[in-house]
Amino acid sequence: MLLIQPGFGLSIKKWHMFGEKESQRKMVLIKLPFISICWLNREAANYLSTCARAAFNDPEWFVENHHAVRQAKRKAKTTYMKAYRKAWKDHRERYQQDMEKLESENMELRRKLGEAKRDIDAYKRLFNGESHA
Incomplete structure (x- = not known):
């Protein structure tokens, strides 16, 4: 499996996933x-896809643990509060x-x-003959 992501640097590293020397998960x-390319062997790719599948199959885990999602929720809540305050005002x-x-x-x-x-x-006084003049 190849992972391509933005990055910066000039290096080539060969290592084991999670730093375990006996691990079959090699990268x-x-x-x-301007780019980082990560090549994973079959065991590492299977492990990564299993983790990703578990995260996506359990939306609560993904929402609670993903940093970008937490940031988006915080920003949305802040935006919501600003909109709420503006609407209330x-x-x-x-x-x-109106009052x-x-x-x-x-x-x-x-x-x-x-x-x-x-x-x-005044009309009552006129028709009843009560005149103050």
Whole structure:
């Protein structure tokens, strides 16, 4: 199995997986200026694919143990909290504007109601003959 990944350096190393001298899992790592090539023998490739399969078959393990996933979750949570705070602030502003609008409408209706009440009282006095003049 060949693994190709970005990297930097100039070296060739032959070693055992996990540094065990008796291990059958052997690797050769070739580092070039912008790429690293890792060749694994059959035992090492089987072990690596077994580990990868186990990780992908158990999503919880992958989510809990993979650094990039943890970082993405942390970033997503931070982004979520920022979005939540912004949405809450927008909601409070809209609520405040709606309350002010309703209060002004209420005051306007009360004023109109007062005027209508005065008009009704004036008409009652006119038709009942009660004149203060």
